[in-house]
Amino acid sequence: xxxxxxxxxxxxxxxxxxxxxxxxxxxxxxxxxxxxxxxxxxxxxxxxxxxxxxxxxxxxxxxxxxxxxxxxxxxxxxxxxxxxxxxxxxxxxxxxxxxxxxxxxxxxxxxxxxxxxxxxxxxxxxxxxxxxxxxxxxxxxxxxxxxxxxxxxxxxxxxxxxxxxxxxxxxxxxxxxxxxxxxxxxxxxxxxxxxxxxxxxxxxxxxxxxxxxxxxxxxxxxxxxxxxxxxxxxxxxxxxxxxxxxxxxxxxxxxxxxxxxxxxxxxxxxxxxxxxxxxxxxxxxxxxxxxxxxxxxxx
Amino acid sequence: xxxxxxxxxxxxxxxxxxxxxxxxxxxxxxxxxxxxxxxxxxxxxxxxxxxxxxxxxxxxxxxxxxxxxxxxxxxxxxxxxxxxxxxx
Amino acid sequence: xxxxxxxxxxxxxxxxxxxxxxxxxxxxxxxxxxxxxxxxxxxxxxxxxxxxxxxxxxxxxxxxxxxxxxxxxxxxxxxxxxxxxxxxxxxxxxxxxxxxxxxxxxxxxxxxxxxxxxxxxxxxxxxxxxxxxxxxxxxxxxxxxxxxxxxxxxxxxxxxxxxxxxxxxxxxxxxxxxxxxxxxxxxxxxxxxxxxxxxxxxxxxxxxxxxxxxxxxxxxxxxxxxxxxxxxxxxxxxxxxxxxxxxxxxxxxxxxxxxxxxxxxxxxxxxxxxxxxxxxxxxxxxxxxxxxxxxxxxxxxxxxxxx
Numbered sequence: 001x002x003x004x005x006x007x008x009x010x011x012x013x014x015x016x017x018x019x020x021x022x023x024x025x026x027x028x029x030x031x032x033x034x035x036x037x038x039x040x041x042x043x044x045x046x047x048x049x050x051x052x053x054x055x056x057x058x059x060x061x062x063x064x065x066x067x068x069x070x071x072x073x074x075x076x077x078x079x080x081x082x083x084x085x086x087x088x089x090x091x092x093x094x095x096x097x098x099x100x101x102x103x104x105x106x107x108x109x110x111x112x113x114x115x116x117x118x119x120x121x122x123x124x125x126x127x128x129x130x131x132x133x134x135x136x137x138x139x140x141x142x143x144x145x146x147x148x149x150x151x152x153x154x155x156x157x158x159x160x161x162x163x164x165x166x167x168x169x170x171x172x173x174x175x176x177x178x179x180x181x182x183x184x185x186x187x188x189x190x191x192x193x194x195x196x197x198x199x200x201x202x203x204x205x206x207x208x209x210x211x212x213x214x215x216x217x218x219x220x221x222x223x224x225x226x227x228x229x230x231x232x233x234x235x236x237x238x239x240x241x242x243x244x245x246x247x248x249x250x251x252x253x254x255x256x257x258x259x260x261x262x263x264x265x266x267x268x269x270x271x272x273x274x275x276x277x278x279x280x281x282x283x284x285x286x287x288x289x290x291x292x293x294x295x296x297x298x299x
Numbered sequence: 300x301x302x303x304x305x306x307x308x309x310x311x312x313x314x315x316x317x318x319x320x321x322x323x324x325x326x327x328x329x330x331x332x333x334x335x336x337x338x339x340x341x342x343x344x345x346x347x348x349x350x351x352x353x354x355x356x357x358x359x360x361x362x363x364x365x366x367x368x369x370x371x372x373x374x375x376x377x378x379x380x381x382x383x384x385x386x387x
Numbered sequence: 388x389x390x391x392x393x394x395x396x397x398x399x400x401x402x403x404x405x406x407x408x409x410x411x412x413x414x415x416x417x418x419x420x421x422x423x424x425x426x427x428x429x430x431x432x433x434x435x436x437x438x439x440x441x442x443x444x445x446x447x448x449x450x451x452x453x454x455x456x457x458x459x460x461x462x463x464x465x466x467x468x469x470x471x472x473x474x475x476x477x478x479x480x481x482x483x484x485x486x487x488x489x490x491x492x493x494x495x496x497x498x499x500x501x502x503x504x505x506x507x508x509x510x511x512x513x514x515x516x517x518x519x520x521x522x523x524x525x526x527x528x529x530x531x532x533x534x535x536x537x538x539x540x541x542x543x544x545x546x547x548x549x550x551x552x553x554x555x556x557x558x559x560x561x562x563x564x565x566x567x568x569x570x571x572x573x574x575x576x577x578x579x580x581x582x583x584x585x586x587x588x589x590x591x592x593x594x595x596x597x598x599x600x601x602x603x604x605x606x607x608x609x610x611x612x613x614x615x616x617x618x619x620x621x622x623x624x625x626x627x628x629x630x631x632x633x634x635x636x637x638x639x640x641x642x643x644x645x646x647x648x649x650x651x652x653x654x655x656x657x658x659x660x661x662x663x664x665x666x667x668x669x670x671x672x673x674x675x676x677x678x679x680x681x682x683x684x685x686x687x688x689x690x691x692x693x694x
Contacts, residue, residue, distance in 0.1 A: 055436070056487075058483050060517070061480065069451060073438065076437070077437040085324070167518075247610065326626065
């Protein structure tokens with residue numbers, strides 16, 4: 001049985017980039033893999049279709065809370081290898097599964113993701129919340145101030161509409177700080193922290209450490225090739241040509257800038273101050289320097 | 300000698316042939332010529348006799364035929380759809 | 388006893404099942420549904436899923452806080468409600484998810500699809516929940532194409548090799564958003580569950596007889612800048628599409644149905660055609676999608692060219 005490792009992140013923090021890097025690492029092609037055909041990692045944990053397939057239940061007729069009660073069992077079922085086409089020949093050494101849900105419990109008190117039965121560990125991707133804000137606003141096609149509101153909202157959810165069916169389940173993200181804390185402080189499974197900024201500045205070393213956590217030791221030449229095949233330029237080129245299925249509808253440019261520190265010219269001083277006020281303690285914990293703390297203390 | 304191998308289901312769609320291994324659920328699609336070869340090797344035979352037959356049925360020169368048949372049989376071999384045994 | 392016809396089968400049920408078409412009470416039932424004690428587990432199950440177990444011809448499905456369902460030999464369904472669940476909630480799963488499993492258990496081909504009648508033949512739209520099957524069928528209904536089935540399509544290959552779909556003129560099942568976008572408020576019936584904004588919607592017209600299949604479309608969402616279109620996949624992909632779009636694909640392997648779906652897929656690909664319908668998701672694109680479909684129906688001989 002191959003281990004399941006969650007790729008957990010608040011949106012826009014390098015999760016998809018890492019998945020595409022891994023897909024290229026495992027690809028046998030000598031050209032970059034098609035970003036719309038990533039077969040080597042599972043689709044997102046909140047996907048409705050795989051749940052319906054495993055549970056045999058039409059989840060569109062369940063309420064969000066009823067679904068959350070069944071989610072732990074479905075993750076444990078998948079982690080036990082039951083969803084692989086051929087468990088004797090899993091094709092890949094690790095089952096990576098992306099997830100945007102915070103590490104929370106359902107109303108039965110069970111870990112939504114099934115605890116140790118649902119996954120052997122998690123790689124948690126974090127990014128400077130000031131950079132997340134601008135990218136998240138673009139992702140949701142909303143003003144940056146609204147993105148900052150949502151990042152501070154402990155009740156923020158994806159796919160929570162009840163007048164239609166979404167292909168993903170409701171995902172409780174909590175606030176940006178709350179999301180990160182929920183993953184860092186849970187004690188069910190080991191977590192390996194990856195800062196987007198480190199992945200950007202030394203991709204090979206950071207990816208190698210994350211892969212080592214998952215029990216993978218890549219060949220250096222193949223890793224370099226995978227990094228080149230997952231470059232932001234290549235991802236943007238493919239998205240411009242065929243779109244990206246995992247992007248929100250009508251959002252062009254899922255792969256936007258891929259830089260660190262862009263907030264300095266994208267955010268107003270009051271927006272920077274707000275993010276630092278909302279998330280200061282978690283920024284400190286992750287090593288993101290605050291720029292406004294001195295000013296505020298003087299005031 | 301070329302022998303069919305494995306538990307393949309086969310069905311014609313137009314003049315093409317789709318095959319599925321009942322155990323693994325793997326699929327192979329064959330063109331009309333491929334479908335004809337599959338039909339012919341229902342009776343185990345040598346590559347030479349197979350090629351003689353194809354050269355007679357299709358407008359193809361023996362060298363090209365042999366090269367394409369070898370490639371085709373290699374593909375079927377990779378899918379474990381045939382096995383080749385020495386003639387005795 | 389209530390009598391229904393579901394996917395061509397005569398069903399006798401102890402409970403009322405909203406949304407199904409009434410059947411002939413004098414016909415001997417092929418499936419019976421009764422309220423009876425159902426265990427939490429089966430003895431010696433050979434397969435155990437997150438919500439289900441299988442032991443020989445007994446199949447147990449549990450939806451916590453709704454009910455447990457025991458399906459035996461494709462012929463009977465026993466159910467026991469849990470924690471005083473609303474009978475309406477139990478009924479909605481009985482006639483949908485549970486019946487779908489029963490069709491797999493009966494070794495039938497059942498697709499996750501909706502179907503409408505075009506030129507005397509069935510046109511099927513396959514896709515997972517949220518792919519837009521019911522919305523497209525409802526939009527075509529407004530254009531005068533009668534509904535044949537919504538959500539589940541049971542297929543049989545006749546002795547003459549012609550694939551037929553069982554008419555299941557059950558009602559459309561649409562979300563509030565679709566109902567308002569399509570202007571179907573006056574046809575809206577009861578909510579499927581009292582806490583859910585998903586409703587039964589009366590189709591303007593429906594077909595009640597088995598119909599030969601004219602075309603099967605797998606709904607595929609594309610993103611900008613890919614262009615909408617209808618493609619005929621190669622024969623291998625076409626055959627696989629039928630399996631992928633089974634009502635519950637996992638059961639094909641669990642119920643040893645691979646050969647049945649293979650035969651079905653190749654027969655439909657050879658006689659009717661299996662296509663990919665590539666379009667953007669959303670209500671704005673529906674008129675263009677319908678225009679594209681009409682053009683394709685002329686091309687494949689299902690409809691006459693507009694004069």
